[in-house]
Amino acid sequence: MKTLLNIIWLLFGGLWLAIGYFVAGIICCLLVVTIPWGLASFRIASYALWPFGRTVVDRPGGAGLFSLLGNVIWLLVAGIWIAVGHVVTAFAMAITIIGIPLAIANLKLIPVSLMPLGKQIVPSDGPFATVYSKAGR
16 A cells, blocks of 8 residues: 555655755765765755655664754745644645545645754654654564
C-alpha cells in the first residue's frame, strides 16, 4: 500500500516538491554560509519524493544551540512561506477522496519545513505513523 501511495504521490505533486527542495538545496550550498540549510533541503527533498513509510523525528542527542538559532532564522526567512504552501496544496489535494492521503502526506512535511535542522527522517511502521519506535530495530 505504501508503494502505491508513493507512486500516486510522485505523479500528483511529490516530484515537483522534491525538485523545489533540491533546487533550494543547491542554492543554499552555493552560498557557503547557508550550507546547513542546503543539506537540510536535500533531506527534505528525499522525503518529499517518497514520504509514505517514513517519518521525521528529532535527531538523537538533541538539536543543540546552533540548530535552534538556525531554525529560527530559517523559520523567519523561508519556513513560514513553505508551510503555507504545503497547507494550500494539502487543501487542494483533499478535495477528492483519492487525494486525502496525499493531503495528509503534505501536512506531514510541514514540521520539517518549519524547523529542518536537528531532524532525521526514519522509516515508520505504517504509512501515517507519527512516532518512531526503535523496538526491534
